[in-house]
Amino acid sequence: MNFERETLPTTPADWVVGPYHSPWISHFRAHFTLDGEIIVRAGLEGGFLHRGLEKALELHPWQSSIVYAGRVDPEAASFAEHALCLAVEKLCELEVPARAQCIRVIVDELTRVSSHLKYIARIAQATSSETMVHFALRDREKILDLFELLSGARFSLSFLRFGGVANDVTEGFIERVVEVCDLIRFRLKEYNDLFSYNQAFLARSAYVGVVEPGFARRCGLTGPNARASAIVADVRKTSPYSGYEQLDFEVPLGQGEGGAIGDAHDRYVIRLREITQSLEILRQVCDALPAGPFASAPVERDFKVPTGEAYARVESARGLLGCYAVADGSARPTRVQFRVPTGPSWQLAPMLLEGARLQDAPTILASLDLCVSELDR
Amino acid sequence: MSGVASGWYQLLVLPEGIPPGLVVAGAWILATVMVIFPVAAAYSYVERKLGADYQARVGPNRAGPSGMFQPIADWLKLLQKPNQALSWKEERWSALQTMATYSTAAVLPLGPLFILADTEMNVFIPFWALMVAALATLLLGMEQSSIQGWLGGSRVAAQALSGAFPATLAILCAGLAGGGFRWADMVASQGAAPWSWNVMASPFHPFGFLAFVGAGLVFSADHQRDLGGGVTSNLYGGRLALAQLGKFYVLFLWSSMATVLYLGGWSMPAFITEELSAADAWIVLFGLQAVLVLSKTVLLMFLIDWVARTNPRARVEQITELSWKFLSPLALFSLMGAAAWRALT
Numbered sequence: 001m002n003f004e005r006e007t008l009p010t011t012p013a014d015w016v017v018g019p020y021h022s023p024w025i026s027h028f029r030a031h032f033t034l035d036g037e038i039i040v041r042a043g044l045e046g047g048f049l050h051r052g053l054e055k056a057l058e059l060h061p062w063q064s065s066i067v068y069a070g071r072v073d074p075e076a077a078s079f080a081e082h083a084l085c086l087a088v089e090k091l092c093e094l095e096v097p098a099r100a101q102c103i104r105v106i107v108d109e110l111t112r113v114s115s116h117l118k119y120i121a122r123i124a125q126a127t128s129s130e131t132m133v134h135f136a137l138r139d140r141e142k143i144l145d146l147f148e149l150l151s152g153a154r155f156s157l158s159f160l161r162f163g164g165v166a167n168d169v170t171e172g173f174i175e176r177v178v179e180v181c182d183l184i185r186f187r188l189k190e191y192n193d194l195f196s197y198n199q200a201f202l203a204r205s206a207y208v209g210v211v212e213p214g215f216a217r218r219c220g221l222t223g224p225n226a227r228a229s230a231i232v233a234d235v236r237k238t239s240p241y242s243g244y245e246q247l248d249f250e251v252p253l254g255q256g257e258g259g260a261i262g263d264a265h266d267r268y269v270i271r272l273r274e275i276t277q278s279l280e281i282l283r284q285v286c287d288a289l290p291a292g293p294f295a296s297a298p299v300e301r302d303f304k305v306p307t308g309e310a311y312a313r314v315e316s317a318r319g320l321l322g323c324y325a326v327a328d329g330s331a332r333p334t335r336v337q338f339r340v341p342t343g344p345s346w347q348l349a350p351m352l353l354e355g356a357r358l359q360d361a362p363t364i365l366a367s368l369d370l371c372v373s374e375l376d377r
Numbered sequence: 378m379s380g381v382a383s384g385w386y387q388l389l390v391l392p393e394g395i396p397p398g399l400v401v402a403g404a405w406i407l408a409t410v411m412v413i414f415p416v417a418a419a420y421s422y423v424e425r426k427l428g429a430d431y432q433a434r435v436g437p438n439r440a441g442p443s444g445m446f447q448p449i450a451d452w453l454k455l456l457q458k459p460n461q462a463l464s465w466k467e468e469r470w471s472a473l474q475t476m477a478t479y480s481t482a483a484v485l486p487l488g489p490l491f492i493l494a495d496t497e498m499n500v501f502i503p504f505w506a507l508m509v510a511a512l513a514t515l516l517l518g519m520e521q522s523s524i525q526g527w528l529g530g531s532r533v534a535a536q537a538l539s540g541a542f543p544a545t546l547a548i549l550c551a552g553l554a555g556g557g558f559r560w561a562d563m564v565a566s567q568g569a570a571p572w573s574w575n576v577m578a579s580p581f582h583p584f585g586f587l588a589f590v591g592a593g594l595v596f597s598a599d600h601q602r603d604l605g606g607g608v609t610s611n612l613y614g615g616r617l618a619l620a621q622l623g624k625f626y627v628l629f630l631w632s633s634m635a636t637v638l639y640l641g642g643w644s645m646p647a648f649i650t651e652e653l654s655a656a657d658a659w660i661v662l663f664g665l666q667a668v669l670v671l672s673k674t675v676l677l678m679f680l681i682d683w684v685a686r687t688n689p690r691a692r693v694e695q696i697t698e699l700s701w702k703f704l705s706p707l708a709l710f711s712l713m714g715a716a717a718w719r720a721l722t
Binding site: 138357 | 431432433434524527528686687688689690691692693694695
């Protein structure tokens with residue numbers, strides 16, 4: 001961006017915003033030093049949502065750990081649950097039935113679409129496009145309805161179990177999933193007409209918060225944020241799990257069609273394309289859902305995990321989500337640690353904010369899809 | 378017509394000895410309570426319902442049938458809000474801002490019935506008053522000793538400055554067709570039919586209209602949802618309501634000005650005007666004219682609201698850039714073109 005026109009220097013002013021501030025996506029405090037409208041120094045302070053989740057995991061039986069894992073990011077609960085299940089299944093050498101794997105993929109992809117729709121609502125909120133906020137949230141409700149039909153909960157599903165899932169799909173669920181997929185596919189066109197290529201939105205998001213590919217790699221960025229910077233990084237492709245290797249889907253990459261590769265607009269467009277791919281995955285899985293059991297064996301309260309350690313990773317809606325589990329053969333975990341995709345984005349955000357306009361700060365932060373809940377946990 | 382407009386209160390039969398100023402003030406208060414409040418309430422309800430419809434929402438639906446009493450509920454709630462104490466310095470600029478904004482009510486072009494002051498420069502008065510209000514907002518923001526106030530005040534002032542230039546040119550462009558800057562003259566030069574409105578006076582006038590409406594958006598664009606929050610982020614209760622009402626009022630004022638400058642104002646078909654004038658039914662005539670100009674104004678406001686609600690909001694420097702680099706040349710082009718057209722035809 002060209003800031004050379006800002007030739008009128010002003011006395012730098014410090015401004016602390018948060019932790020509760022309506023344009024913020026969640027609870028954190030931002031420290032800005034401003035030169036007029038330009039941010040010359042920025043810092044983010046987290047920790048306001050710390051709940052001691054990893055410690056809580058050590059204090060409760062393995063059976064309860066799924067519930068705590070789901071709270072890492074309550075809005076996209078299935079990913080952390082899935083990562084924990086994979087790690088524990090590695091330790092226990094548990095076989096997961098094919099039907100259970102397919103149900104896990106359905107839940108994951110629905111969660112991904114739901115999370116991306118929330119992302120669209122957030123970035124629309126950041127650019128004050130009220131109509132788009134309501135459109136995205138309206139369609140997200142349809143997915144939350146599906147979660148309710150499946151598990152009884154709309155958030156924090158706690159639906160996955162070691163060796164499978166909690167229940168088989170309810171009657172009519174698969175048909176409803178197909179209907180919702182068709183609806184959202186249709187609505188994506190509406191989003192593009194209204195918002196994605198709207199000149200006002202392009203003016204707010206193109207060339208804003210640009211993450212160069214090399215910089216993204218050095219920062220350890222993963223997921224859609226990395227892919228927007230044209231880095232091929234998708235755990236579903238690089239180390240497939242739960243049957244993703246049998247599915248046919250593409251990994252969209254940023255092309256800088258609005259401005260530069262890796263800008264806020266690219267990060268938005270990537271998520272739109274990922275929704276399309278997720279819908280494609282859902283269609284394939286729904287078409288070929290195998291018959292059979294939905295879990296290998298019920299997980300009881302005295303469920304024990306053999307001594308050892310295991311690391312598993314999944315592709316969450318925000319990127320690589322890893323789970324490192326250590327067991328000592330007892331009924332409780334010794335240590336469970338998560339590697340969350342928001343970490344690198346959080347480190348990167350202040351660097352993107354420095355030099356940007358103050359009015360772009362909400363857009364930059366929303367475009368990075370920071371999840372303070374999973375960061376603080 | 379203009380003579381009647383300037384002294385309309387002479388039409389009233391009143392006892393001797395009551396000063397005209399008192400009559401004008403009383404009539405204005407009466408008109409505000411009887412006309413402006415109900416119209417504003419109806420407008421806010423319809424605007425919220427329409428806005429909800431654009432956004433796939435339901436809108437007000439709890440207070441009364443289909444939420445029709447929502448404006449009353451809002452008003453009652455507002456009355457319960459505590460009054461915010463400001464420092465005398467803030468109070469000074471806040472008062473100036475309020476006075477400057479609402480002083481334009483004296484020249485609000487809603488037909489002869491509502492115009493309290495009829496001068497040769499009527500068209501420019503609201504415009505200058507809004508510049509004063511912008512200056513007062515800047516000073517109020519500076520006085521608030523907060524980043525929000527400081528940035529918000531500067532933004533308002535920058536927007537007003539950038540919007541002033543194309544707005545002046547667009548007013549001059551309308552004046553070319555109108556032959557004067559008295560509201561009544563401006564309306565007298567236009568007919569009731571759309572093709573006799575100023576906006577159709579020459580191939581260049583539509584651009585002048587666009588520049589004027591655009592300049593109005595530049596004036597009234599707010600950044601409430603952006604990070605800063607602006608001057609209003611330090612206000613609450615009645616003060617905040619007054620500030621927000623001010624924004625609504627500026628949009629209303631600007632739309633009514635655009636209506637009178639370019640969209641025929643209160644011009645009615647000649648036979649109606651003649652019939653009612655001949656029958657000395659001035660109040661009926663003025664009432665009908667007010668309804669006509671109000672309807673056009675409200676339609677224009679709905680149109681602006683529709684665009685504003687369905688599009689993302691621009692940054693402040695994008696707004697000022699739009700004004701300096703697009704609206705100003707557009708207004709200049711329309712003025713020069715309209716002048717050339719007038720000279721040649």
